Amino acid sequence: MLSPDLAARLQAASLDDRDAETFRLRLERYGPDLAESLRAVYGEQAGEVLDRLTEVLLHASQARPADLRRLDEARLLRPDWLQAPDMIGYVAYADRFAGTLRGVGEHLDYLQGLGVRYLHLMPLLRPRAGENDGGYAVQDYRAVREDLGTLDDLSALARDLRGRGISLVLDLVLNHVAREHEWAVKARAGEEKYRAYFHLFPDRTLPDAYEQTLPEVFPDFAPGNFTYDDEARAWVWTTFNRYQWDLNWSNPDVFLEFVDLILYLANRGVEVFRLDAIAFLWKRLGTSSQNEPEVHWLTRALRAAARIVAPGVAFKAEAIVAPAELMGYLGRGVHHGRVSDMAYHNSLMVQLWSSLASRDTRLFGEALRAFPAKPTTTTWGLYVRCHDDIGWAISDEDAARAGLTGEAHRHFLSDFYSGDFPGSFARGLVFQHNPQTGDRRISGSGASLAGLEAALEAGDPGRVDDAVARLLLAHAVVLGFGGVPLLYMGDELALLNDYSFAQVPEHAADNRWVHRPRMDWALAERVQAEPDSPAGRVNAGLRALLRARQDTPHLHASVESRPLPSPDGRVLLLRRDHPLGVMVQVYNFSEETVALPGHLLRELLGDHAEDRLSGSTFSLDRPTLRLGGYRALWLLGAELRG
Template sequence: MLGYAAYADRFAGTLADVGTRASYLRELGVGYLHLMPLLTPRPAPNDGGYAVMDYRFVRPDLGTTDDLRDLATVLRSHGISLCLDLVLNHVAREHEWAVAARAGDPEKRAYFHVHDDRTMPDAYEATLPEVFPDFAPGSFTWDDELAGWVWTTFNDYQWDVDWSNPAVLCEYAAIILELANLGVEVFRLDAIAFLWKRLGTDCQNQPEVHELTRALRTVARIAAPAVLFKAEAIVGPADLPAYLGVGPHAGRVSDLAYHNGLMVQVWSMLASRDVRLASYALQQLPQPPSTTSWVTYVRCHDDIGWAVADEDARAVGIDPVAHRRFLSDWYSGSFPGSWARGLVFQHNELTGDRRISGSLASLAGLEAGDAGAVPRILLAHAIVLSFGGLPVIWMGDELGLPNDLGWADDPAHAGDNRWVHRPRMAWAEAGSDPHGITTGLRHLVDVRRSLPQLHAAVPTEVWDPRDPRVLLVVRRHDDGPLLAAVNVSDEEAWVDADVLHWLGLHTPGLRDAVSGTAPALVAGAVRLAPWAAAWLYDGGA
């Protein structure tokens, strides 16, 4: 299966208009469509729709709940499952719960983390990182009507709900079932890592998060067993496996989880032209439970934070702080020789962290006119498509859309440069493909579909590199192994003969599925062109 993610209005217009594009998606090979937040948000600013004012109604400019039901039906008729965001950590301060709390309702006040003075907020903030230090510093906001300090992890208009209150769990269980009745098949559990608060910690990835997810999943399995949960847990490598379940929670929490680590390592490899850090870091993650899968991606709606674990970098002789600084410099275009055209998002002066905004095409060099841009774009897609899991394409990446240079023209977006990589869909360009990106991506998708080794259920092995420029990913299937070999450099590289021997691929039947040819062997090794991928398998004599 292939996924696709988009803002409904920027992709097509209304929900009804999205339905008219179902054939386009299906022709691309899409079987899963994630539409970004479309439930009623507060008036702008609303964090791109993640400040929800009402979970039970659709944003008026997009349509109605009936339109949502109709869209789900249309998509299903094309073999496409609909995924929607469910914001679990917070609601807009205009949400009925918050309005009631401000009006003095003690029951609804207990839905939130409220403190009468700064004693507890100061104690918590001693260990809390800031999510948006540039425009939303701190994690608590004073509200006059509430007469208290309310927890606001993200923005002052997004009030964190208190998941230690059983009534909150019941509210969200009901919301899930109502949306499932409209035809929503997958719920992206937004900001799930932040749900549980514990003094003296960073209040992320707490064990209770997984207990809560399991409780919600149990309700869904009873009343709507076809519904899946996708964890939006953009966390460090050590914390990520728990969102698919470990120990007693294995296979009993979320069904899908973002492989943020893979995305980060793709960009790290392209900038450094070196796979050693990526190979080591990816080896540290265990295989997900057999009933679950990763969601893999090159770009999404959000910025890129350099989630490179210090211990992973040091294990391969890299200074983690220097490497993260290099990646920010490279992708903001300030490093000498960089072909990237990204923007710095949220520079944390205290830690030095700088996240990056930018489209796939602009970060890979297409906007700069670099000759290697298109091969790099297709290489990034090839890595994600061959790694396993559910690969998801961000809207417009199939066309190679560059940064939206007019992103700040909309006053509602002017303070958030992530809108630079959220352009409106360029339908006029959908059939032209001047760079060959659409054709190349469609080819990779078609080839992937033909190979049983690349099914999501087949385990993924990342091997130690023999050449620091070549990533080696092995997928073992009853039909025989497949080796995805990726050259992340602008020089010719080789797949060592020993690697082919170890996999039993040193045969006359050796084929490269990407090129559709039998690769020429030189001393038993396979040549890889610059920025090229080969999917090697035994195709028979």
């Protein structure tokens, strides 16, 4: 129990008998989890934090609208809602998709036509003016960017989405706030309460000590992790940019502020929070200050608090870390299944592009085999591309098992996708070259990286065919792997790189805007009438893949995809052991036709198998199965169809 005077507080909160009983029941369920998590972080202060937290939770519970209370009850009855095969995600910047939040609302038919049930609108809470790291330098969490509309517009959009069965997903930046945020303004003015919200140092002694083990996120335009601020008269911890001040989560006031913010936005209709930069929350001298144990306790505490008031809300961890660390964000050991509900499978995206460049899936298989099993109640966020750059997160150990040298392969991929490697089909831009480590990340749209831009410029129909096939193959893997596939805006239209970013002053220094184009609504309107165009072929092919996914229960995310040994390095084989039967997925990552021994599949599926993508039936009693270039198969044994 959070407070010995809970009954009096419930009465003061004006909750009716039913809502008060609901609060008590959820408190019995999640209160111990919350208390244990806070003790692990705040020690002797935990009791006081819990007492103060009671008021925050009661206030938010009293303010929760009736329709969202109904959503909570529905989600409690269907806790696997994020794992269902019909859960299709779409990711877009509101302004680049439709101008304003009201504009987004005018295009819900389009999203529903794609089968979208999860809409992630990229950072839209009010950022600082001017340069703002793509919106991740938040000045006010309780306001929307003025050019997009108002918070009431956001609530109305959330309500309209909910009416169509689409969940609104929003970024919540946890690690830092803009220098112009109210907390930072008060800290600069000398208010000690708010100075304690940040990491401020009077001289370089401790910053220099920390720097010995801290990596640089943006070495090109934000070297180092500390910035001297004249007004604050201190060195400020600024992991990402000089204008983004890292928060001090060892101060429980910061935790309480964010519980209040999460519940405030949840009551506005946000259903999923993307926990941005979550790996960086806890600072510890002598470490990288990433993935520290307190991060997982804090996330678990935030989740437990949210469950008490709004169990219809889910958390997605934005943790782009090594696989061994990634599982901590879904919960391992004492945290198993009690941290975030979803995390990005960044490695899958990296391996897609690696295999397309090399025409070799051996590294892909080794990387997947090294992944530990996730909790069955959680799910992956899966994507071909996202708003960010591609960092070649390939471990030396995985590379060695595949017969490669990690450093050399990462160098090859940077060369290939920047177009510098002989024979490359890609058109990408190098982002953040670190001369000390040799790391070069890559920006570029999915279509341009897959070769469509270069093929169209060359006027080569064969190369266009290959580019279209690569895009559809990559999406087939993402849609079939098991998780929430996240379609990045414009990929369904094969939009190319947008080089006009260089003419926008606040974007010019950040070439990631090359793959953040404006939605081409004219193309979207005519694409189905132009089925032979590259955009028409990609759109039709992707829609067919989406329908196949929605109709295949074997893709429920509680089931893991596991790699099978492949007799041909060009082919990736994945197995899914669903209660309805075994599913085997076959992906050819080359332009060439490959012959697979029939017995490999016959042993798993029997003499006959149905391909859920084409509807074709294959006889597996033949010596070989011929697989065309960039072909994908989702095979079920004929007697085990769902």
